[in-house]
Amino acid sequence: MAKPKSKYVCQNCGYVSPRYLGRCPNCGEWNTLVEEVEQKTATLKATPRVTLAGTKTAPQKIEEVTVAKTPRIDAKNAELNRVLGGGIVPGSMVLIGGDPGIGKSTLLLQVSGSLADQGGKLLYVSGEESASQIKLRADRLGVSGSDFYLYPETDMGSILQNIEELKPDYVVIDSVQTMQMPEITSAVGSVAQIREVTAALMQIAKTNGITIFIVGHVTKGGAIAGPKILEHMVDTVLYFEGDMHRSFRILRAVKNRFGSTNEIGVFEMRDGGLVEVPNPSEIFLEERLSGATGSAVVVSLEGTRPILAEIQALVTPTAFGNAKRTTTGLDHNRISLIMAVLEKRAGLLLQNQDAYLKAAGGVKLDEPAIDLAVAMSIVSSYRDAQTAPDDCFIGELGLTGEVRRVNRIDARIAEAAKLGFKRVFVPQNNLTDLELPSNIQVVGVKTLSEALRHVF
Incomplete structure (x- = not known):
């Protein structure tokens, strides 16, 4: 009997090596190559797509294909509907990834209960918990439903068989x-297993119009574990982000075939589960101190949603030879660039100052429109002079000190006015053909120096 051949597959990128290597030559990760026994091609024979009714797919002329006007399904969760682009698309595959304990299973259990309450038949397959454990969490969250089925199983053969028998909608x-x-x-959990499991689920979803939600673990780097092809195969990829020391969670879309990417939904984790946060701007600004220096408010855009956030800066003389730059929630290189512009164009001596920004x-926040607010917070801390508590700032800074135009300026101004801000600084070029609201003063500035003269 011939000895079975082995190969070593990187669990991070899928690279295949005939022998074991401590470090993957493709992605550079250490100790990620795992031995796998090569399969005979006869055991992995491809099969055509067949619906649960037994109908095989066949080639069709494009003129003969009918496009049914299928309405999106309301998940009874405004934040999830926003991230998905308006609701759940029947027959789609949605991948949700996030750190352990962030709330992925809680979110899906709550959404499953809402879908079951609307008359949909749902099959919840768990490979990590027993049915009694899921039931305990469902009772705590107030989730139930007559057509809500729990199935603790890891064998895909049994799972596909039960899907064929139950014919669920989700x-x-x-x-x-x-x-x-x-x-x-x-x-x-190996690359081969994840790839084949996802392919089987995709075939079920696309041939029968069943919406499938998949939970994916993430690596220590924050990416979804497994081969990158996993994200290519699904229709929507959502990342559930948050700080374990805070109760707020952000659901972010990084891929969506049926809607906008970079859309976000904001939730708050409470004892009764995840609660939607319809106005996150109030949450991010509720603890802002009046009269504090080194603070500026920016109207940032996340997808189609404008969000007001506070940018804080602390500038102090350095005790060492090289000045230190530390950022939290902001791009480190962008901060270095803005400080260089302030030193060259505004005459601030920052090369001997430590700067801490968050x-x-x-x-x-990572969009260019936050540049002006970052600059104002740095100048406020450096001069120990506060910005007005009802001022906010929008604009991108160029290397020559000009304030450049940004997109969706009307939505940003409207969000600032809604939260009671009295004055907003915007790029001068954005004021062309802009209908200015009456309840907020809009100040157009061309350069960084002009903005500093208005504020300080």
């Missing part, structure tokens, strides 16, 4: 790293 897989195809001999509330 399927939740928690998580894909715990599922196992019986034809694959590699370890659970976006308060745990939010991450």
Whole structure:
């Protein structure tokens, strides 16, 4: 009998090596190559797509294909609907990733209860918890439903069989790293297993119009564990972000075939589960101190949603030879660039000053429109002079000190006016053909120096 051949597959990027290597030559990660037994091609014979009714797919002329006007399904969760682009698309595959304990299973259990209450048949497959454990959490969250089925199983053969028998409208897989195809001999959670499990689920979703939610574990770097092809195969990729020391969670779309990317939804984790936060701007600004220096408010855009956030800066003389730059929630290189512009164009001596900057509330800001607010917070701390508490700032800074135009300026100004701000600084070029609101003063500035003259 011939000895079975082995190969070593990187669990981070999928690189295949004929021998063991301590470090993957493709992605550079250490100790990620795992031995897998090569499969015979006869055992992995491809099969055509077949619906649960037994109908095989066949080639069609494009003129003969009918596009049914299928309405999106309301998840009874405004924040999730926003991130998905207006609701759940029937027959789609949604991948949700996030750190352990962040609330992925809680969110899906709450959404499953809402879908079941609307008359949908739902199958919740868990490879990590027993049915009694899920029931305990469902009772705490107030989740129930007559057509809500729990199935603690990891064998994909049994799962596919039960999907064929139940014919559910929705399927939740928690998580894909715990599922196992019986034809694959590699370890659970390996690249081969994840790839085959996702392919089988995709075939079920696309041929039968079943919406499938998949939970994915993440690596220590924050990316979803497994091969990158996992994110390519699904329709929507959502990342559940948050700080374990805070109760707020952000659901962010990084891929969406049916809506906008970089959309976010904000939730608060409470004893009764995740609660939607309809106005996150109030949350991010509620603890702002009046009269404090080194603080400026920016109207940032996350997808289509304008959010007001506070940027804080602390500038102090350095005790060492090289000045230190530390950021939280902001891009470190962007801060270095803005400080260089302030030193060259505004005459601030910052090369001997330590600078510590953060976006308060745990939010991450990375768009160019925050540049002007960052500059104002740095100048406020450096001069020990406060900005007006009802001022906010919008604008991108160029290397020559000009304030450049940004997109969606009307929505940003409207959000600032709604929260009671009296004055907003915007790029002068954005004021062209702009209908100015009457309840807030809009100040157009062309350069950084002009903005500093208005504020300080």
